[in-house]
Amino acid sequence: MEFIIVTGLSGAGKSRAMDALEDIGFFCMDNIPPALVAKVAELCMQSADKFSKVAMVMDTRGGKLFNAFFEGLSELKQHGSYKILFLEAQPEVLERRYKETRRRHPLATDENSSVEQAIETEMQLLSAVRASADYIIDTSYLSPAQLRERITGLFAGDVSQGMLIHVMSFGFKYGSPSEADLVFDVRCLPNPFYIDELRNQTGLNKPVRDYVMQCKETKGFVERLFSMIDYMLPLYINEGKSQLVVAIGCTGGKHRSVTIAELLYQHLLEDGKRVTVNHRDIKKP
Template sequence: MEFLIVTGLSGAGKSRAMDALEDIGFYCADNIPPKLIPTFYELSRQAKGTLSHVAVVTDIRGGDMFSSLLETLDQMKSDGKDYKVLFLDANDYVLVNRFKETRRKHPLADNCLGSLDQAVRLERDVLRLVKERADYVIDTSLLSPAQLKKRISGLFLGDASDALMIHCISFGFKYGVPAEADLVFDVRCLPNPYYVEELKNLTGLDEPVRSYVMKWDQTKGFVRRFMDLIDYMIPLYCGEGKSQLVVAIGCTGGHHRSVTLAELLYNHLLQQNLRTSVNHRDIQKQ
């Protein structure tokens, strides 16, 4: 049985994550107090195969009951109950704006005399140790609902496995570095198709752009060393038991060079039968 505990910041997208998990076959339960999670685990396990993929959400809405989460995780590990923790995050500015847009009340608002900014900071502090324990962290600050669903599907679609999941992300530095990135590569040093008139409005998914980016000796030299480094590091991460590796490749706007190289890395990893996904975060931005 694959058992997933979903938690994270209020407003970071836990509900959308659960919708995505349901779409790929998970049985989902929301707002479970931590002390009931082991009981729910046993009930799911006793379903004798009916529930092979289970996800539960537990978060700060549980009030004082939520404080027992770390203790519960330790006890489950001690009892041999296998689980993974997915943590949904977003930056403070995005979280505050999401609450303002939806006019929802933050669960800790009363503790902070109604201050939304203080409530977000307080919750982040409360969840700091939980985030450190997470097997998977997804920062949703700049992810659309469709992109979040793609990330969830890439992580959990298919058989449960301890194999490393490698996410290749292209992005534009002008929009910020992905907060969840483990490795960040800056390819702004490579020739830029943006300054070629017929390529300006295309992307790295188009053959003319790919051909332009890849024809230069600078790019060929970078790719050779880049792939060697990734190939060297993957077994080291696997040896440490890491569940996911996020490799972010950035150029200025996230349209041309970064997209080309993220696709190249994605296909390189596929050829090695590694679990991988690719996401072009900023390709639709103007």
């Protein structure tokens, strides 16, 4: 049986993540007290034909009950393996989301507790949980559709099939992705932005790719990037890592980073790796 524990910061998108998991066949349960996780798993296993894939949200809404998080997981392990998905976002993004929705943060327990203080407290409470997570997704700059794509890429297949590599492009001017394990800066490569006919195209268009790749420095970079990734992957796998996020960044996240990310994605795909690709900032102005 496949268990996914969904947790993370309030306002980071756990509800949207559960919607995406439900759409790919998971039986989803929200706000489960950690002490009851093993019991829930036991009941699901009695009808394993109906509940072969189960996702459960456990977070700080349970108050002091959340303190039993790791104890609950220890008991769950007796019923099968599990993976932890941790969702987060930058504090200022979470603050903005709460102001827009006018909802109360679960840790803002009285009138004197601000959203900022509640977010900081929750980040401290969840630091050990984050450190134990198999998958971390920073939703700060992800649209709902992009988050759904990430969730589908992670869990649409069998999570026991080995490490999943997620290649993403991004623009440094929109912020670096905090969940990235490896970040490569390609701002040193020729920039199509300064070519009038290429400015409004992206690295998904052949003229942009050809322009970036015509430079010998780019070819040298790509060769070395492939060699480094190929060397490092077995090391990460030996460490038991479930997910590797490789981020490729340029200034705006539309031209150079997209080109290199697509090349790396194709290289890994041809090598038989479990890999997804996402262009975080390609539609931003």
